[in-house]
Amino acid sequence: MPSAKSLANLKPITKENAAEYARRGAIVKRKNAELRKLEKEKEKNMKQELLLLLSLAIKKGVLADSDEFLSLEEIEDKNISVQTAINVAMIQRAMMGDVQAAQYIRDTTGQKPTDKVELDQSLTIEAWAKNHDVEL
Numbered sequence: 001m002p003s004a005k006s007l008a009n010l011k012p013i014t015k016e017n018a019a020e021y022a023r024r025g026a027i028v029k030r031k032n033a034e035l036r037k038l039e040k041e042k043e044k045n046m047k048q049e050l051l052l053l054l055s056l057a058i059k060k061g062v063l064a065d066s067d068e069f070l071s072l073e074e075i076e077d078k079n080i081s082v083q084t085a086i087n088v089a090m091i092q093r094a095m096m097g098d099v100q101a102a103q104y105i106r107d108t109t110g111q112k113p114t115d116k117v118e119l120d121q122s123l124t125i126e127a128w129a130k131n132h133d134v135e136l
Contacts, residue, residue, distance in 0.1 A: 054083035 057063050064078035093101035
């Protein structure tokens with residue numbers, strides 16, 4: 001409950017100050033919309049930059065085609081992309097027992113399990129009556 005002092009500070013809203021409040025609110029709303037737009041652009045640029053960096057080669061020269069190697073061991077001397085290097089490192093860590101690396105691989109390949117909850121919302125009148133101690 002507001003105190004008597006804070007209630008004494010309240011001023012009635014008139015047509016003049018209502019218009020001023022609406023104008024100020026519109027300015028704030030416009031600024032917030034502009035900030036949201038800038039944040040989205042920033043996120044988009046970061047994502048694009050990360051995708052570009054992931055596609056870069058580890059060494060200068062032509063990237064090795066993934067069809068060129070038949071085992072992880074053969075990859076070591078090849079010029080691969082940063083993304084490929086990360087994926088190889090995660091596979092190697094998973095093979096050594098790193099559960100988080102295994103989960104990363106599972107999730108990245110689209111095999112992440114989902115929690116499924118099934119709910120039966122059907123309730124008979126008889127069951128409701130029984131649960132509420134009501135005789136029919």
